[in-house]
Amino acid sequence: MTYFAALYLNFCDFSRYAKDKKAVKVGNIWGLPVNLILFSLVAGVTTIAAYQVYGEVLLHPEAIAAKFDSLTLAILAALTFAVATLGINVVANFVSPAFDFANALPKHIDFKKGGYIAALIALVLYPFAPWEGNAAHFVNAIGATMGPLLGIILVDYYALAKGQINIDALYQEHGVYAYTNGWNMKALTATIVGVVVCSILPNFTDWMPAWWGTYGWFIGVVLGGGLYALLSKSGHAHQTQQH
Secondary structure: OOOOHHHHHOOHHHHOOOOOHHHHHHHHHHHHHHHHHHHHHHHHHHHHHHHHHHOOOOOOHHHHHOOOOOHHHHHHHHHHHHHHHHHHHHHHHHHHHHHHHHHHOOOOOOHHHHHHHHHHHHHHHOOOOHHHOOHHHHHHHHHHHHHHHHHHHHHHHHHHOOOOOOOHHHHOOOOOOOOEOOEOHHHHHHHHHHHHHHHHHHHHOOOOOHHHHHOHHHHHHHHHHHHHHHHHHHOOOOOOOOO
16 A cells, blocks of 8 residues: 555546546556456466475566576566566656656656656666665655645545535636645645654654554555644635536
8 A cells, every 4th residue: 555655646647638537437447456356366376376386485476487497488577577567667656756847847847858857866766676775665655655645635625625626726826726825834734744753753763663654654644634624624714616
């Protein structure tokens, strides 16, 4: 959940291209529960079969491929791994940051330039064998950071806005979504508190119990969303937003 929490927030980077809500629902059904179940079945069957053949539990596909006697089959497996790795990284780690950089400075950065910037940052941070270093902790920390953001988005959209969005105001510099000089201070405050409690303290100090980091994403969703709801109620009422 924590690893893939970031994908929940960049879902709109893909759904924006859907022709209607039905296409989004159909895509979600086939792409999430159906695909996950089938993928899990294939992984389970492959692992069990490898145990029957090689007499040891091999949890990683490349470990199974390394046992192949056929060079042709090994090359095919390597190409498959390369394509799969490229595919998942484009979806999970390229599209969203490329859009983020483009949205931050739209006058100077387009999607293509944003992608180059994201790729360069990734190369500088982890040029070789990232999972042999501290990349897993980095991903956990980022995933825990996504928890408060998701909680805030859910509360703002479903509880406060009642699922209604003022589409025109999204493109108005001084519309209802301008907030305070472009910043929603209540959401920002809830985000900072959530990130400190669920990401920074568990990953960079020993102040929190060991299990806290494991459930940081879930705690962040509740903490970020709950705090944002309280701050929003204590201030002025959420402005009515209509399609």
